[in-house]
Amino acid sequence: MSNSLRGTLIRSLLVVVTPLWLVASVLLALHARHEINELYDGQQQTFAQQLYSTLPMLAARQQGLPPEQKQESDHQAVAAWDASGQRLLVDSEGLDLDYRADGSGFHSLQHDGENWRVYYLSGPDGTVAVAQELDERWEALSGLLLTQSLLWLVLLPVALGAVWWAVAHSLRPLAVLRGALQQRQADDPTPLERDVPREIQPLIDGMNSLIDRVADTLQRERQFTASAAHELRSPLAALRVQAELLTLLDEPAARNAAAGKVMQGVDRASHLVDQLLALSRLEQQHDLPRQPLDWAQIAEHACQQVADYAAQRGSHIVPQLSGEPLAAGEATLLTLLLRNLLDNALRYSPPGSHIVLEVGPQQIRVLDNGPGIAAEYLAQVGQRFFRPPGQGQSGSGLGLSIVRRIAELHGLRLSWHNRSEGGLEVCLQPDSH
Template identity: 60%
Template sequence: MSYSLRGTLIRSLLKVVTPLWLLICTLLAFHAWHEVNELYEEQQTLFAHQLYGTLPTLVARSEPQSVRPGDNDHQAMAVWNPRGQLLLVDSDGLELDARPGFTGFASLRQHDEDWRVYYLSGEAGSVAVAQEMSERWEMIGGLLLTQGLLWLLLLPFVLLALWWAVGRGLAPLARIREQLQQRAPDDATPLSREVPRELQTLIDAMNDLIGRVAQTLQRERRFTADAAHELRSPLAAMRVQAEVAQLVQDPQQRERALQQLMNGVDRSSHLLAQLLALSRIEAAQQQQDEALDWPLLLQELHTEVSALATSHHVTLQLPPAGHTQWPLQHGDQTLLLLMLRNLLDNAIRYGGGTVTLQADATRISVSDEGEGVPEALLDKVCERFYRPPGQQQTGSGLGLSIVERIATLHGLRLSLHNREGGGLQAVLTRSHDA
């Protein structure tokens, strides 16, 4: 299910900002309530002191005076002499009790209204100044309404600004999309990292993926080209032998042609197996890291190469089953078996005599007693499909390429040397020891 990143950001912002706005309004209301109360109570206190200053004049009069309040006055007052007799009162209808000797604020409720009253008492008498609480609530409500309206008026502009800012922030993604749409599948050129920091990890991951995809395509194309190139000649030869077998009448010639056909099938099968093995190894980024069972590996290795050694009249010498000195204790057992099998296969086919596999804590070596390889060709025999001139044995020219790739995956380095007594020696050592 697709969704809009802009919409998600805006909804998330509203979910966060709205509760914060409500919290701010609550705190503002408490602050406004405190400030308004403080302001009005200061006014009440000042007015009460002014009234108290008129007490001598009011005491001289014999009858209480009444003051008519203005419209929506929301206030009341009263003045008493030292004996508690009423001297002055407004006509708001509020009944205030005299509290001789009391100075301070008090709250009362009359006529369904809450009032706040300030009393000031002294030797000259007492004064009370009252105010409706609804007036204070009205002022606080006005402040909150103003703040709420301001928020509602600014909200559309804030959302538009956020929409524009998100669009500008996502502009690099649009450019990357255009680059990807115009890019060839095998183009390994990395994408530009000139993007916001939050997107750089994404770009790095995409560049890594682009590189791996390009490598995979290159391997597939190389595999297809190699297979087509190397299988063309064997297939043509097998077709010729098949036609010979169909046309000749001599049973011996037919048998010879069929045998050549079978040899061609074997060579093609071996070539395909080597090509597939090389393709899988090249696709591997790292080998499995498992504890190696060398006794089991040697047993499997002996089983796979002993028949070939017998057929070529080669004496095969492997370390005993209990041999524990190996340069690797962890790795991919299947790949290492393939690597050693290819080394022994090459030594048996192209060397001969006694083929020896030796190992210690730092190296593995496979040696034979053949004619060796000319020094000028030692660096070439590991190349793909390379076969030294004059080679009579069948092969694909991929064995040492596979060995070299598996060795690299395990941190080993392959080197070839001609022995002084004759023959070739292949040595695998740790890369940092080589």
């Protein structure tokens, strides 16, 4: 089940922003409470100072009279006392404010289940008290937080819509890229444009690399298929001719000779198919299981596989082991590599030749004493189906291609050159790149 990138981004923003908003709301509430307390405390102190300034007038007016009753004021209460502690003023709510002549400051008071904050101001003329119900402060704070919450809830859909549009606009290059890929031919090697946001450029680079490899692979496969069809056409046509000849011949000797040629043609076609299948499998491999290698055993197996052919030609293979060029690899493929090199050396050397197989810590070499390769064809040797002109031996031209691919899979570099004393030297060395 695929997820929308835009939806994922929106959900991620909500997951990140919501806790941040909650933390910010808590910090805002703490700060607002502090500011509201400072504001109301300042108002109480100001009111108390104004009331204190009226004490002489209240004391003169209230000589022998009961305390003056102040008009009711919601959530507030006041009281005033002269220097002797006689009450001069009380509010009409009847809040019982105690007389305190021990200095100025704030005190807490609970009356009828309500919490009050009281400020006392004392001086030579007497004492005043200004009380305020704390619920009024909490109402102001809750109103502020409610306004902030409602604003968040109203702006949230707008913000999410804006983010959705911005993400969609930012992802437009991906839609353009998708359209370009849908219209592209599989073998089109043209790289994609890199005029995209910086975050998408690595993706474009990776896709361009993949496009180049796919186009190169398809091109090589077309060439491989065309060459394979051409190479198979000749032995199959020869087989058909020999098969038709068998139906026309009556003499046993002639029929046997034609049958022998048919068998040779079948062997050649079978060998070519085997080589094609081996190369096809190798081209599809990009990594190998690495196992410890026994090079003495690998060389022995490779020599055994070409021993019958060497005996037919009266040639000898001389293995020389002085070390191990690779500690780990795929033994079966390396045996195939050595077998192909030895088969080529036997095939293109005169009968009775000595073929040397050297396996050392720095390189693998196969040396023969054949005619070598003409200088103008050295660069083409190893290409699929290429065989230098004038060859008297049958072959598919795939042996060195298989060797090269196995060498690449093992990190080896394949090279060859004509020996000064005659013959060809094929060398495998660890690739330094």
